Each structure stands twice: as C-alpha cells, then as structure tokens.
Amino acid sequence: MTETAATAESATTAAELEEVAAAARRAFAVTVTSTAAERAGWLRAVADALDAARDELVAIADEETHLGTTRLNGEVARTTAQLRLFADAILESSYLEATIDRPDPTTIPPRPDLRRMLRPLGPVAVFGASNFPFAFSVAGGDTASALAAGCPVIVKGHSAHARLSARTAEVVAAALSGAGAPEGIFAHVTGRETGVALVQHPEIRAVGFTGSLHGGRYLFDLAQQRPDPIPFYGELSAVNPVLITPAAIEARADELAAGLVGSFTLGAGQFCTNPGVVLVPSGSGFAERVGAAVAGASAVPMLTDGIAAAFAEGVGGLAGRADVEVVAGGPAQQPGSAAPVVLRTTTAAVLAEPGALFHECFGPSTLVVEYADVADALAAVRAVGGSLTASVHGQPGEDLAPIVEVLTEVAGRVLFAGWPTGVAVSWAQQHGGPWPSTTSIHTSVGVTAMRRFLRPVAYQDAPDAALPLELRDENGLGIPRRIDGVLTLP
Structure with a gap:
C-alpha cells in the first residue's frame, strides 16, 4: 500500500x-x-x-x-x-x-x-x-x-x-x-x-x-x-444568491438579518455555499439591520495568509466602486485575518456590470442588492450566472413559482426559508450547478x-x-x- x-x-x-x-x-x-x-x-x-x-x-x-x-x-x-x-x-x-x-x-x-x-x-x-x-x-x-x-x-x-x-x-x-x-x-x-x-x-x-x-x-x-x-x-466559484420577498421582510426582518449573519460569517465565511448576494426590497432597511448585527465583530484568522489577502483585495475592489456602499466593516483587514463586511448596491448597478459586482469574495462578506420589484430582482438573479445554491425567503400563501423557476436556472440546489451553508450528505443531495460553480x-x-x-x-448478445x-x-x-x-x- x-x-x-x-x-x-x-x-x-x-x-x-x-x-x-x-x-x-x-x-x-x-x-x-x-x-x-x-x-x-x-x-x-x-x-x-x-x-x-x-x-x-x-x-x-x-x-x-x-x-x-x-x-x-x-x-x-x-x-x-x-x-x-x-x-x-x-x-x-x-x-x-x-x-x-x-x-x-x-x-x-x-x-x-x-x-x-x-x-x-x-x-x-x-x-x-x-x-x-x-x-x-x-x-x-x-x-x-x-x-x-x-x-x-x-x-x-x-x-x-x-x-x-x-x-x-x-x-x-x-x-x-x-x-x-x-x-x-x-x-x-x-x-x-x-x-x-x-x-x-x-x-x-x-x-x-x-x-x-x-x-x-x-x-x-x-x-x-x-x-x-x-x-x-x-x-x-459561487455567490449563491438569496432573494427575500417584501412580505418576508415585513414579517420577520430581524430574524432574517440574524440568519444571514450567522450564515455568511460561519467559519470566517470560508464556505463555497456562502450567501454572497442577497436581494431585498429598496428602502427596507435590511442592509442596516445586517450591518448593526456585525458591528464591532472581531477579525478571526483565515485558513491562509493568501486567502486573507485575496479577501481583502476582493472587498476592497467592491468598496472602491461609486455604485457600492460600505454598510459595515471595510476593506482594511488585518494580515492573515478577516472581519465581517456588509456592502450595498442596486439592481441597476449589477445589471450594468454583473461580472464585476457578482464576484466571489471568499470570506465573511455579503452584498445586499436592493430591488424595485420581484421582476427587477429576478433579472438580477439571471445575471448572477451559475451558483451552487439559490435561496428564497417568502411568506405562507405567496406564489413563489416564478421565483423558483429562475432560481432553478442558475443553481443546483434551491432552498426555501433556509440558508445555504451546511450541505447534508444523502442520496438526494446536489452539490453542483452551472458554470462557474462547477x-x-x-x-x-x-x-x-x-x-x-x-x-x-452495454453488452450485446453476450453469453451469460x-x-x-x-x-x-x-x-x-x-x-x-x-x-x-x-x-x-x-
């Protein structure tokens, strides 16, 4: 051996x-x-x-x-x-x-x-x-x-x-x-x-x-x-979009903010299923809720100095754009470590340049994208490209079928009222999606x-x-x- x-x-x-x-x-x-x-x-x-x-x-x-x-x-x-x-x-x-x-x-x-x-x-x-x-x-x-x-x-x-x-x-x-x-x-x-x-x-x-x-x-x-x-x-690579409906924001915004923070900061954000893009209604104040939840969070060691440096460079590139706002944290990171970063932009910005804004930052960051209506949000989801996961948070009674149809186009696993970090090992699991996720x-x-x-x-006319x-x-x-x-x- x-x-x-x-x-x-x-x-x-x-x-x-x-x-x-x-x-x-x-x-x-x-x-x-x-x-x-x-x-x-x-x-x-x-x-x-x-x-x-x-x-x-x-x-x-x-x-x-x-x-x-x-x-x-x-x-x-x-x-x-x-x-x-x-x-x-x-x-x-x-x-x-x-x-x-x-x-x-x-x-x-x-x-x-x-x-x-x-x-x-x-x-x-x-x-x-x-x-x-x-x-x-x-x-x-x-x-x-x-x-x-x-x-x-x-x-x-x-x-x-x-x-x-x-x-x-x-x-x-x-x-x-x-x-x-x-x-x-x-x-x-x-x-x-x-x-x-x-x-x-x-x-x-x-x-x-x-x-x-x-x-x-x-x-x-x-x-x-x-x-x-x-x-x-x-x-x-995957940014794993999450779409939150207006009804869900109205009913449980604080719960959703806490769930997002727990997911994108888990393990210093070093998960391929990290929810890197979250689409929410404009004017909902959701980004501020998420930012408040991570305010003052300490930096934690990353897996390697190289991963930490790449994370700082990635969030720095996003934070330096005129169409992106830093809500919490920032590109200035300690060598070898990372602290949570919350960024905000709009669907208009991402549709104008999706390749630049929908870029995986491997670490504890998330980009909150504000949309005018669900159709606007779905246009942004289509621009995401392939991801391992896509999630929707709605309320009972909402017609989620149009949302699910689009999420299924871009991801291998579609989640309802959950967060994508954590991948169960089972017969029905799918961990893979369209390029560039896999x-x-x-x-x-x-x-x-x-x-x-x-x-x-195949064997044709073979003796038993x-x-x-x-x-x-x-x-x-x-x-x-x-x-x-x-x-x-x-």
Whole structure:
C-alpha cells in the first residue's frame, strides 16, 4: 500500500509520481472486478481508522487551519459518516443502473439482447480543498466516492494543511491495507508541479477538484488539452444568491438579518455555499439591520495568509466602486485575518456590470442588492450566472413559482426559508450547478457523486457466463434491475 510519495515538507518527484501511477493502474485490475462487499469493507475500515485517530488528527488540523476543535470534530464525523454511507450505497447497488433488454424481433430494427451497467473509469486524481481539511480532502467525498465506484485514488494534498494531509494519508493507507485492499489503491502526493503532472498523467482517467476558479480553470483546460481528454469535476466559484420577498421582510426582518449573519460569517465565511448576494426590497432597511448585527465583530484568522489577502483585495475592489456602499466593516483587514463586511448596491448597478459586482469574495462578506420589484430582482438573479445554491425567503400563501423557476436556472440546489451553508450528505443531495460553480452537471456531495467516476457499458448478445454478475439472468447478487423497461426489485 502506498502511504505517501512525499512528506509534508517535500514535493513528490517525477519518478515517485510514475511509481504511484503505475501502482494505481495495477490496483485497478483488482478493483474493477471487486465485489460491493469488498469495497464496502475497505470504506468502513477507513472510517473506523479515522474515528480512532480523531484526537490526533483534529489537533494537527487545528494548528494548521485555525478552524477550532468543535468544527473539526464535526467534520471528522461527517467524513466517516459519508464513507459509511457509500459503503451502504454500493451494497444496495441501484447506482449501477443495471438494465436488461431481452431480444425482440418485432421492433424496427429488431432488438438484440442488450445489457447495460455502469463500470469504473480507472485511477482518479483528487485535489484536497483548503477550507475542509477532512470532508473535502484526503479522505473526503471525492476519495470516498471514487473508491466506492471501484477506482484507485491518488490525492494531491493541500499546502494549507500539509501535515494533516500527510498524516491522514498514512491512516487511510494503513486501513486499506489492513482490510485487504490491493497495493496501489491509494496514494498521497504533494507539490504544485506534481498536481499539474497528475492531471496530465496518462494513467489518470478523471479528476476531482475543489478550489479557486483560477486554479480550477487552469487544470480543467489541461485535462481537456490532453491527447486523450478526461473529465475534470471541479467545484470552483459561487455567490449563491438569496432573494427575500417584501412580505418576508415585513414579517420577520430581524430574524432574517440574524440568519444571514450567522450564515455568511460561519467559519470566517470560508464556505463555497456562502450567501454572497442577497436581494431585498429598496428602502427596507435590511442592509442596516445586517450591518448593526456585525458591528464591532472581531477579525478571526483565515485558513491562509493568501486567502486573507485575496479577501481583502476582493472587498476592497467592491468598496472602491461609486455604485457600492460600505454598510459595515471595510476593506482594511488585518494580515492573515478577516472581519465581517456588509456592502450595498442596486439592481441597476449589477445589471450594468454583473461580472464585476457578482464576484466571489471568499470570506465573511455579503452584498445586499436592493430591488424595485420581484421582476427587477429576478433579472438580477439571471445575471448572477451559475451558483451552487439559490435561496428564497417568502411568506405562507405567496406564489413563489416564478421565483423558483429562475432560481432553478442558475443553481443546483434551491432552498426555501433556509440558508445555504451546511450541505447534508444523502442520496438526494446536489452539490453542483452551472458554470462557474462547477465544470459539470454532477454532484460532489451525496451518493450520486459516484456517477462521476463511472461509465456505461452495454453488452450485446453476450453469453451469460461472459457477463458481469450484475447482468446475468439469475441475478444472484439480488440487486435492483430494469428488465424490458420495468424496474424490478430483488
């Protein structure tokens, strides 16, 4: 089992990358034919090992990220829970989309015996995220979903928590080895140049990435420019618009202001689902309520000095515009830290230059956009572009259908009377949306995240013995299948 191709202090060499890539390819020959029970055992072993190492890992994570032990303990719990959820899902097996069409000579053209299911792609590269050192990192959702699908994983650790990444990789590798997983199923590499080489490596068949729009777009382009282009599943940027109706403002403005503040300041605003744009009626005084709620708030450490500097630059650029008003806070931020910032503008301003005003500031800020009427607000929402989430706050009895229709156009998850921070891990979850929030239509959270690392294969007129067990006549595995168009449960 390859634990790591480098320590937290050194970058993986080109020779080491070749070794782990070759090992991953060899491992794929085993994982592609592995049973659901075997893979479920591997995932549960990793979850158990992470739970056992929780105290050690959380201590390292807190030193490197400043996120606090309460948040980090919760993140470990989320990470191990999603590993176990994937284990349950692959045993249930509906994700395979096993489909059988028996021969029918009466159709035009005549139909042969066709049997189709999803199969793993091959070795997958995963890039750890800065803001979730457990749930979107070495053993996070991308790694869990790829392993569940039957794909070996090479993780590129994030420099924001290098020691944690290296130690977590050791725990994961030891757990997989102890559970009988093949040598090479998992590896951890480091270094910016290594990450570039990993995306371009011919053994890699897909990439999972969570990070900046700039960095993700660069790697996305590399993946598409390969002699054999591969899917790049990137989660890149989102401002996650929130629309509050006049009736909701009138009924519960203080409650809504408190909810917004709790959401956009959570974790120093370092969430991809941060509500960065909030549309409210003109003259409602909502921006002042939000500003009063954060007045005097202390600056808190950001994940890295670079993230803090980028946040200060982003809010400074907005605050310096003539069509933007600073309601609370300001662009002057302490080095390495950030304090909440509340900004205000109008729909006229954002419609004139949406690309400049609807720009993600990764940190504790929100832009309150005042609208004349709901149609005016919806025009601004359309100008937002793709986001991970979009939210509406209305009152009982209001016709929200026209609003929901527009929100659905721009986001992958639509919330009612809620705030977007916090992403449940479940079968129905969708964490992804139109560009630039993600580079695909798939989700990076929830059971269907596996779909990114699978491809459909159809078998025509195959002898029963030559078919995968999932498609044989007997259905000895007892899995759900669609036969002649009818969903059949075991």
